[in-house]
Amino acid sequence: MKKTLALVLSLVLLLTAATAMAATEIDYWSVFTGGDGAVMQGMVDAFNASQDEVHVNHTPMTADDLYQKVPLTVQTGSGIPDVCVVHIERIPNFVNQELLYSYDLDLVAEAGIKQENYNQSAWVKSTIDDEQYGIPLDVHGYVTYINKDLFDKYDLNEFVADGYITFDEIRAIGDKARAAGWEGGIFNLGWMRAQMLCYYAQLAEGHKLTDDGIAPSLDKEAMKKAMETMKALHDDGYTTKKTDDALSMFYGGEMLVWSEGIWMKAAVVDAGVNFEMYPAVCYSPETCKNWMSSHNFVQFADEERTEEEDLAVAKFVNFMGENSLTWAKDAAQVPAHVSINEVAEFADMPQAFLADPERGDELAIYYYLHWGLFDTAFSRVGWDFIDGTIAIDDAIAQVEKEIADSIAAQ
Amino acid sequence: MTRSRIAAFLALAFIVLFCFAGVTATTTVKDTTVAIEMGLPKLLFSLSSAAILLIPIALVAAGAAFIAFIQGEKNVGMLFSFIATAAFGLFMVLFSMEEKNSCLYTPISDALKAAEVKFKKRDVDLISPSFNLLSWLALVCVGASCVIGHGDFSKDRRHILKRDLLPYAYIGPHLFFFVIFFVTPAIYGIYAAFTKWDLFTEPVFTGLENFKILLFDAENTYYKQLRNGLWNTVKFVLMCVPFCIIVPLSLALALNARPKGNKIFQALYYLPSLMSISTVTLTWRYVFNVQYGVVNHFLGVDANFFMPPYTWIMLVIVTVWWCTGSTMVIYQSALASVPQDQYEAASVDGAGTIQKFFNVTLPNMTYPLMYTLVTAVVAQFNIFGQPDILVGFSNGEANAVLLQYVYENSVKKQVAGMSSAMAVILGLCIMVVSFIQMRMMVKNQQD
Structure with a gap:
């Protein structure tokens, strides 16, 4: 009897101890599904292995899925993730819909998170009414890759000597390469919205999409010129056609200049392409700007979440910031944690120019309450203005009208 | 007045009282207490609490109880009254147990803003609802209708009770899910069509505004x-x-001739029906690929099937390939039941294959043909996956169908009220077309 009692008591003690030592479980949803998804999972695993107080469960999904699912979890009050990565442009609308909690800056400071440790342009964009809603993981944008072997072969390096590629230089590159017998692609039109916003930012003062923060008020002349530039390149035969597979062409050495996100760098390396990375194609080096975004850690509203879980989230987020070299190296992003600038290895990476404080003016992060509506409306006219299905003036008017009508109907 | 009529009156009283009943909610934030009142019908359409799903069940059951009592079916009436009482009672319990009821949050938040209290959502810890007298009276009425209207439970009459209620035991599970997953969303969807709604906050009733915009x-x-x-x-x-x-x-006719390997062909033709729309469209996306697709390869052309004028052809091919199997088995079944002696008589009269098809086969297949016509029309009016995955909104929206707009507007753009109004208009179109087809089917049967 005594033995049984002792056994039971021991078991109870063991269970109690095990419960006391159990790690705080954190549900983390992210928008990383491709190569960057595997890198992020590796970083989460590294965090889990680095300590035993917090265990993070990572659920990756496409951005569209996440933006549909998370608000619904908040609506139903069940299955709300403890922390999410969202694009910075989405934060104002989430705040407006009361879907996000702001960070308790005293609490997160306990975990080491402080404003001065982060890229300021990204940090302040998620500060709304003096409340901090996002902690930036990175900044990322649409850049220009060149095939270095082809540039050497056709003697095209003079066009990138100053570190920029202008639209005139795209034509010159094409003409010179073709004269030397090149029959492949010269430049691509890919993600139309991202490319157009790069060029729009170079032309529109403050790259504004709105005057009052709510109603759309696009700089029509700037947008028209940006779209006309793209269409002219296409019509003159310097870009891919709608049906071309630009990615396969660049990987296969069939494309000279490729406009893509910095997040594709790892894939380009895997494809064995000898490449160099430059800012977005520009009208002139002096006015060059890149459309940028930023992945931010946010916390959706959850009544059940405890302060202990909030602190666990902060520890995880801080770890991600302090160990973001992996994010830069393997996912080719530009970490928002300033510690990255002290890492010599990062300075040698192709995307490092995007973290150069002296070139901060070249980064254009868009910030608009109804960003989602702009995104959907512009995606509609994507290739249509290029192939002439819709006139450029009509396309711009359609985008603006659709946003205005949607706001009125919400 | 008989007991049945009193019970019917009480069931009806429940529905009427529900229309005027309400709930009062209070909360205290930063030493400020605010209270709001909300009618139960408005609560029903606030679209944001699971407990509210019990209300449509209670209302439908009370309506059924009323009809049953009026017709003198006391046992059936008692059953539905009981369901209504249980559903409404459970709703009141579950609704009161929610600490921060999301239905009540929006008006409470408005009241706090009106009281100039600066707060965040997390500051609102507890919203205490209390049902008003009419709510309790409604519950009492429907409960009383159950008690007053009960049938004869004497031992020798139990078999009658069993006889009356057994059918409902059979259809009960289906009815439950039908009300929860079809009737309720349909009602909410129709209601949403008359509101401005961003999916996350309280819908604002705007009457016919959405329809006015859509139509004029x-x-x-x-x-x-x-x-x-x-x-x-x-x-x-x-x-x-x-x-x-x-x-x-055509495939059913060919298989009906029992060629060698017909079972294998039947299985192969049916196979696409078992696949999801994503699988089907992604497969055909590769088949029609401009550079690597087998269609262009075998035809020796470089046609872009994802651009006009080929897009509709591609969408029809994909859809027919996907839908053929299930319709084919219906025709096979119909063909098997055509009397052989009619074919023999036609042969004796010297009819050829084509004459037999038009004069014997088709007249014997009128009903399955009309049935499949109605279902095909309804199904194709609801087309979504094929154009959405294969062409999206490209080509100047030349192939964008209505459900693509409905989905994008509600889920991606959160313009849910307008989107619901579009869906209601589509639903009306389908109803009109189906009604005409059903009339034709009935007329055909009468002829």
Whole structure:
């Protein structure tokens, strides 16, 4: 009897101890599904292995899925993730819909998170009414890759000597390469919205999409010129056609200049392409700007979440910031944690120019309450203005009208 | 007045009282207490609490109880009254147990703002609801109708009770899920069509505003979307439905001749019906690929099937390939039941194969043909996956169908009220077309 009692008591003690030592479980949803998804999972695993107080469960999904699912979890009050990565442009609308909690800056400071440790342009964009809603993981944008072997072969390096590629230089590159017998692609039109916003930012003062923060008020002349530039390149035969597979062409050495996100760098390396990375194609080096975004850690509203879980989230987020070299190296992003600038290895990476404080003016992060509506409306006219299905003036008017009508109907 | 009539009156009283009943909610934030009142009908349409799903069940059951009592079916009436009482009672309990009821949060938040209290959502810890007298009276009425209207439970009459209620035991589970997953969302969807709603906050009733915009505001984006989407949907139905009948009918006729390996062919033809729309469309995406697709390879052309004028052809091929199997088995079954002696008589009269088909086979297949025509039309009016995955909104929205707009507007753009109004208009179109077809079917049967 005594033995049984002792056994039971021991078991109870063991269970109690095990419960006391159990790690705080954190549900983390992210928008990383491709190569960057595997890198992020590796970083989460590294965090889990680095300590035993917090265990993070990572659920990756496409951005569209996440933006549909998370608000619904908040609506139903069940299955709300403890922390999410969202694009910075989405934060104002989430705040407006009361879907996000702001960070308790005293609490997160306990975990080491402080404003001065982060890229300021990204940090302040998620500060709304003096409340901090996002902690930036990175900044990322649409850049220009060149095939270095082809540039050497056709003697095209003079066009990138100053570190920029202008639209005139795209034509010159094409003409010179073709004269030397090149029959492949010269430049691509890919993600139309991202490319157009790069060029729009170079032309529109403050790259504004709105005057009052709510109603759309696009700089029509700037947008028209940006779209006309793209269409002219296409019509003159310097870009891919709608049906071309630009990615396969660049990987296969069939494309000279490729406009893509910095997040594709790892894939380009895997494809064995000898490449160099430059800012977005520009009208002139002096006015060059890149459309940028930023992945931010946010916390959706959850009544059940405890302060202990909030602190666990902060520890995880801080770890991600302090160990973001992996994010830069393997996912080719530009970490928002300033510690990255002290890492010599990062300075040698192709995307490092995007973290150069002296070139901060070249980064254009868009910030608009109804960003989602702009995104959907512009995606509609994507290739249509290029192939002439819709006139450029009509396309711009359609985008603006659709946003205005949607706001009125919400 | 008989007991049945009193019970019927009480069941009806429940519905009437529900329309005027309400709930009072209070909360205290930063030493400020605010209270709001909300009618139960408005609560029913606040679309944000699971407990509210019990209300439609209670109302439907009370309505059924009323009809049953009026017809003298006391046992059935008692059953429905009991369901109504249980559902409404459970709703009141569950609703009161929610600490921060999301239905009540919006008006509470408005009241706090009106009281100039600066707060965040997390500051609102507890919203205490209390049902008013009419709510309790409604519960009492429906409970009383159950007690007053009960039938005869004497031992020798129990078999009558069993006889009356057994059918409902059989259909009960289906009815439950039908009300929860079809009737309730349909009612909410129709209601949402009369509101401005961003999916996350309280819908604002706007009457016929959405329909006015959709039908008459020619400059509005949504007017253009409705016209384009509906017209494209109708075009697709007209192009696709004939093939959805002819192709499976031809295959069924061929298989009915029992060629060698007909079972294998039958299985192969049926196979696509088992696949999801994503699998089907992604497969055909590769088949029609401009550079690497087998279609262009075998035809020796470089046609872009994802651009006009080929897009509709591609969408019809994909849809027919996907839908053929299930329609084909219906035709096979119908063909098997055509009396052989009619074919023999036709042969004796010297009829050829084509004459036999038109004079014997088709007249014997009128009902399955009309049935599949109705179902094909309804199914193709609801086309979504094929154009959405294969062409999206490209080509100047030349192939965008109405459900694509409905989905994008509600889920991606959160313009849910307008989107619901579009869906209601599509639903009405389907109802009108189906009604005409059903009339034709009945007339055909009578002839």
